[in-house]
Amino acid sequence: MAVPEPGTRPRAAGERMADWADGRLPLYEAARTALRKGFPDHWSFLLGELALYSFAVLVLTGVFLTFFFDPSMAQLVYDGSYQPLRGVTMSRAYATTLELSFDVRGGLLVRQIHHWAALIFVASIAVHLLRVFLTGAFRRPREVNWAVGVTMFLLAMVEGFAGYSLPDDLLSGTGLRTAQGIMLSVPVVGTYASFLAFGGQFPGEDVLSRLYGLHILVLPGLLLALVTVHLTLIVHLKHTQWAGRGRTGRDSVGPPALPRYLAKSGGLFFLTFGVLAVLGAIGQINPVWNYGPYRADQVSTDAQPDWYVGFLEGALRLMPGAETDLLGHTVSWNPLLPAVVLPGLLFLALYAYPFAERWITPGGGERHLCDRPRDRPVRTALCVAGVTAYAVLLLAGAQDVIAYVFDLPLPPLTWALRIGLVVLPLAGFRVTRLLCLGLQEREGRWLTDGQETGEVRQSVDGGYAPRHRPLSPDRRYTALARELPGPLESEPRPDDSAPRPRVRSGRWVRWARTRLSAWYYADRAGDTLTEEQHERVLAGPTRRPEDG
Numbered sequence: 001m002a003v004p005e006p007g008t009r010p011r012a013a014g015e016r017m018a019d020w021a022d023g024r025l026p027l028y029e030a031a032r033t034a035l036r037k038g039f040p041d042h043w044s045f046l047l048g049e050l051a052l053y054s055f056a057v058l059v060l061t062g063v064f065l066t067f068f069f070d071p072s073m074a075q076l077v078y079d080g081s082y083q084p085l086r087g088v089t090m091s092r093a094y095a096t097t098l099e100l101s102f103d104v105r106g107g108l109l110v111r112q113i114h115h116w117a118a119l120i121f122v123a124s125i126a127v128h129l130l131r132v133f134l135t136g137a138f139r140r141p142r143e144v145n146w147a148v149g150v151t152m153f154l155l156a157m158v159e160g161f162a163g164y165s166l167p168d169d170l171l172s173g174t175g176l177r178t179a180q181g182i183m184l185s186v187p188v189v190g191t192y193a194s195f196l197a198f199g200g201q202f203p204g205e206d207v208l209s210r211l212y213g214l215h216i217l218v219l220p221g222l223l224l225a226l227v228t229v230h231l232t233l234i235v236h237l238k239h240t241q242w243a244g245r246g247r248t249g250r251d252s253v254g255p256p257a258l259p260r261y262l263a264k265s266g267g268l269f270f271l272t273f274g275v276l277a278v279l280g281a282i283g284q285i286n287p288v289w290n291y292g293p294y295r296a297d298q299v300s301t302d303a304q305p306d307w308y309v310g311f312l313e314g315a316l317r318l319m320p321g322a323e324t325d326l327l328g329h330t331v332s333w334n335p336l337l338p339a340v341v342l343p344g345l346l347f348l349a350l351y352a353y354p355f356a357e358r359w360i361t362p363g364g365g366e367r368h369l370c371d372r373p374r375d376r377p378v379r380t381a382l383c384v385a386g387v388t389a390y391a392v393l394l395l396a397g398a399q400d401v402i403a404y405v406f407d408l409p410l411p412p413l414t415w416a417l418r419i420g421l422v423v424l425p426l427a428g429f430r431v432t433r434l435l436c437l438g439l440q441e442r443e444g445r446w447l448t449d450g451q452e453t454g455e456v457r458q459s460v461d462g463g464y465a466p467r468h469r470p471l472s473p474d475r476r477y478t479a480l481a482r483e484l485p486g487p488l489e490s491e492p493r494p495d496d497s498a499p500r501p502r503v504r505s506g507r508w509v510r511w512a513r514t515r516l517s518a519w520y521y522a523d524r525a526g527d528t529l530t531e532e533q534h535e536r537v538l539a540g541p542t543r544r545p546e547d548g
Helices: 013-022 027-035 043-066 092-102 107-135 143-165 170-184 190-198 207-237 257-282 307-318 333-359 377-396 399-405 410-449 473-480 501-521 531-537
Strands: 075-077 089-091 323-326 329-332 451-458 464-469
Touching: 043 107, 043 207, 043 257, 089 092, 092 107, 107 143, 107 257, 107 307, 107 377, 143 170, 143 207, 143 307, 143 333, 170 190, 170 307, 170 333, 190 207, 307 333, 307 377, 307 410, 329 333, 377 399, 377 410, 377 501, 399 410, 410 473
Parallel strands: none
Antiparallel strands: 075 089, 323 329, 451 464
């Protein structure tokens, strides 16, 4: 046994093991970096963690459910403990769902926690993406991380629909029938896709087993991989942060990971788990025993999917029926346009937006400070218009329930929703843009004249004037530390009669770019930083003139 030298402390076994591991892996360096990393101290940055922790709850509850659920579509006669369905022929998938709900101790609680967690998971990703969009946190160098987040949102929607379809009740079976109709609307390949998914003619024998494999293995694995990539990029690129004194584009200010932020984040996990447990205990969701087993010859009213797919249901209901014979193939525009083309264009726009905004924005370099939504009127207005259109489509997905509850005729309600889908997003865009400009102008007056106190001062000659107080240094800094770029330099409209077609084509592209930039950045109000202050406060560490 080795004797330690005089004056030295004997090392514990754990310390020796850590030294042994550090000699082969960068253990100490990684721990030092991770534990001292600064996190912005603002509630909006916890939205992504809410998605992460609801995903963890989904995995934990999903593992429990896999012990009891059988995705088989083999038929049997139910003789379980739920009396109203005894003697009814159903699939094993539906029968094991009933057993989970009524015969397995805690099964119904776990089922409902799982379903609530799925809804919150998708919702938190959506709200997190809205936060990133409104604050411009997708800008260089975070375009790839934005694409990763959009992909996670898409996979979460598919994962939710797969889990929603597994019980094989009348409601989920109606959703699968709708999905099969959407597949068949795709010209040429739609029939093959339907046969591949369902294992033959609808309803087939294999669709639930294939959805089950996707739901418990493939999609969770992809989501876990993307979460890892997402977190790795956040650590590498560092967090964005709100402008404030001591915060620039070259640093990240906030409490360290250990102990303060770890305590806050851990508390959020337990709070999320607790709220989901309470919801699962007292908030009934997806009572499959009320719907009965799926039969292709039956359908019920009030059949809507979960909220994140509700906009597709509304688009299907608002689109008029139309067909076209094209080269021997029948093209059914409903559901092709609302259920295939619309979501395809939506996600294409989400993926492309960071690059499109950069294309029409003057200057270049990295951006690490968050924009305030009021300082980007068009971007904020586009977001509001999109959310408004989604809300109209979500209402349209429940048009039969609305007509029934409020005793309204269905055709006029449908036309009102169609008109609202065009008018309301445009109105929302206009109003939001004006509100952002109004907030900028008010803040500009506060910077020059001070903020009104609500008091009136009377002068010696009898005049009255409102009393103002100057903004606090922190508020003034936040108001000034913003970037209000102007449009690109205008390009004269190309002349179609000019020679050199290659040059003319390039000029048309430049002209379109400057026109879009003028529309996007034309509205500005208030003051901003000087160029020197901009370089010191807003610009990132790699800003170079050639980045433009």
